[in-house]
Amino acid sequence: MxxxxxxxxxxxxxxxxxxxxxxxxxxxxxxxxxxxxxxxxxxxxxxxxxxxxxxxxxxxxxxxxxxxxxxxxxxxxxxxxxxxxxxxxxxxxxxxxxxxxxxxxxxxxxxxxxxxxIPLAAMTAALGLYQRLSLPLPWNPTSEPLPLVIYGGATAVGAFGIKFATLSNIHPLIVVAGRGASFVEGLIDRSKGDTIIDYREGDEAVQSKIKAAAGNKPIHHALDAVSEHGSYLNLSAALTAPATISTVLPTKEGDVIPEGIKIDKTMVGTVHMDPTVGKTIxxxxxxxxxxxxxxxxxxxxxxxxxxxxxxxxxxxxxxxxxxxxxxxxxxxxxxxxxxxxxxxxxx
Missing domain, CATH: 3.90.180.10 (Medium-chain alcohol dehydrogenases, catalytic domain)
Structure with a gap:
């Protein structure tokens, strides 16, 4: 072959x-x-x-x-x-x-x-949302507002994250995107508070707009489908501790993450790994x-x-x-x- x-x-x-x-x-x-x-x-x-x-x-x-x-x-x-x-x-x-x-x-x-x-990217998004961030699963959706930031909404991982989060009735979705914003627009629901922030406006603008999009209410969860070029640093500055950011790449040595902000890397290959010692599932x-x-x-x-x-x-x-x-x-x-x-x- x-x-x-x-x-x-x-x-x-x-x-x-x-x-x-x-x-x-x-x-x-x-x-x-x-x-x-x-x-x-x-x-x-x-x-x-x-x-x-x-x-x-x-x-x-x-x-x-x-x-x-x-x-x-x-x-x-x-x-x-x-x-x-x-x-x-x-x-x-x-x-x-x-x-x-x-x-x-x-x-x-x-x-x-x-x-x-679908396979790699969709499973990465699913693991990030449900196994790392412990958000409500689609078959048991939330009935209360639950702000979630998705950084890199036009990427495959980010877009699948939006789709799964929507199935879980998670809103408002605060999606960071750039030239793919028009594609992301077709995935979100503005009537439920979802919005798009353009990362090209600069770090300070991204951080302030994330907070404003949640009505300056606490945000405790973020899915970072980019995990480079300062993405998780922007998120860590915008979230309210205690908070978790699910990333797809490891953080860089020397990056300072505020106290109370947890970075939890999703490695999709774990679906092929045995459970950790002491766990069955x-x-x-x-x-x-x-x-x-x-x-x-x-x-x-x-x-x-x-x-x-x-x-x-x-x-x-x-x-x-x-x-x-x-x-x-x-x-x-x-x-x-x-x-x-x-x-x-x-x-």
Whole structure:
């Protein structure tokens, strides 16, 4: 099969490799469309001594085979899945491996392109809101005003955060965005106090407008889908202690966070990890349940993927997509690739 490998210079090489065999509780998927994520170029940069690897994690395709113990899927099922990060056989290939518990069914309502925008980013948002910030879950929505700041509302993580928060009836949503503000406008509900703040107005303006958007009432929760360029510093200055900010990247050494403001990093890979000692149920079981919830939402129409742009050339077009991600060219859009467009692939 054809498979793409990304090296430390974000150069992509498409190679011929063997089709993997699923282990117990794993699913082998014939990939139709793969999504892309910023980590796909960041990880090779961060770990330059590592060999080139298949960094893709967002899978959409058909089940080809299942490992021992898999009962929820069979060959031919239309699915999307979240590949275990940093492991072999990711989504940048004709076939990929996923664990059964991070795979979910798709109906004819959902295209492979839309589905490929969902797994990593949507689960990051869900973990941040519900496991890190402990906000009310969609099936037990709040009935009281609950201000929430979402920094980076046009990013996939931020947009999915808005969608989940809306399902949980969390308002007012105070969303920080820039050139993607027009996209964010279609996600929020102004009648419930939701608003958008343009980060390009400067740090002081962002901080004061966040406070004003909540009517100068306390804000104790924030989802930071950017986690760089001072985003969590702006949030920590605007929130009222005790407060928690869920980030997607670690804080920088030397950054001063006010007392009473907790920074809790969300690492989406925890859905593939064992519970911590002394616990039975943690992020892995949350992920298993929430991926099925996402699948139901797609089927019933109350959840949707992120806007996408198909990058031409399949895996041969992947390098250009990753370089554009690195250059910050993507706003309110996910880059996806159709595997069948790769040179030498016949699907």
């Amino acid at each position: 054809k498979e793409a490998f990304v090296d430390k210079t974000v150069t992509v090489a498409v190679r011929d490799t063997e089709v993997p065999v699923p282990k117990p509780n794993q699913v082998l998927i014939r990939v139709v469309v793969s999504g892309t994520n910023p980590k796909d170029w960041k990880v090779p940069r961060w770990i330059p001594d590592a060999p080139p690897s298949n960094q893709g994690d967002d899978i959409a395709g058909f089940v080809e085979a299942v490992g021992e113990g898999v009962v929820g899927f069979k060959k031919g099922d239309k699915v999307a899945a979240f590949h275990e990060m940093m492991k072999p056989h990711g989504s940048y290939g004709e076939y990929a491996i996923a664990w059964e518990h991070t795979t979910f069914h798709l109906t004819s309502k959902t295209s492979f392109e839309e589905a490929a925008t 943690e992020d892995r079981e949350f992920g298993a349940a929430f991926f099925q919830f996402i699948g139901r939402g797609l089927a019933q129409g109350w959840f949707s993927g992120h806007p996408y742009e198909v990058r031409p050339g399949g895996l041969n077009g992947l390098e250009g997509a990753l370089r554009d991600l690195e250059a910050g060219k993507a706003s309110a859009v996910k880059y996806v690739v159709r595997i069948a467009e790769t040179d030498g692939v016949q699907q």
